[in-house]
Amino acid sequence: MSTLVAPSILTADLANLGKEVDMLNNSEADWIHFDVMDGVFVPNISFGIPVCASVKKITNKPIDVHLMIVNPEKYIKDFQQAGASTISVHYEACTHLHRTVQEIHAVGCKASVAINPHTPVFLLEDIIRDLDMVLIMSVNPGFGGQKFIENTYSKVTALKDLILRKNARTLIEVDGGVDDHTGLKLVKTGCDVLVSGSYVFQANDPEKAISGLKKLTPSVQV
16 A cells, blocks of 8 residues: 555645645645644644534545544544544543544544554554554644654554554554655554645645655655
8 A cells, every 4th residue: 555645734824725725635645634622632722623624625535633632522423524534532532442433433434543652552452453543643742843753663663563463454644743754764664644734834845745755655765
């Protein structure tokens, strides 16, 4: 499978969001990554259900919703109706994680669990076969433009080993500080989906930046 690229519109020009989505529509991007922040689970507030629904109206690309919020189970149906294809909830925010994953599947979305930089991957051992994807945060969630945490590479390797050992089909997604350099190392260690915000939207040619990330495949030597 070729590397999937999911540009995060958190760092897009929100005053011209329609234009930014049009660019993504014309690009090689596979998904649109949609970061939801509540100011409680993370120290920032972003956007929510109405904006997701508006984006869905102007794109045919799958929307990859990342809920950085407390009590995410309350909003699963709402985001599905707003156009989400995949919903990521945080391990750290879910008391009954398996039940929440079941609820995501029940509304017809793919289920993903996100883990913060301090959370070890072995904690997902008992649920990995129920997950369509795991989102490894390579920065502390809450803000765009942060520096990539180097320990992420070993976490991707450990997660890949867990997936293989459990004979799971789970994808690995990484979010935070992803560019052509970190992205190359990530796909080499087993990452399937690259989320990139600042690197894409602050580039002189965002479509070219996306195309470059798409060309990073596991066969490329680091």
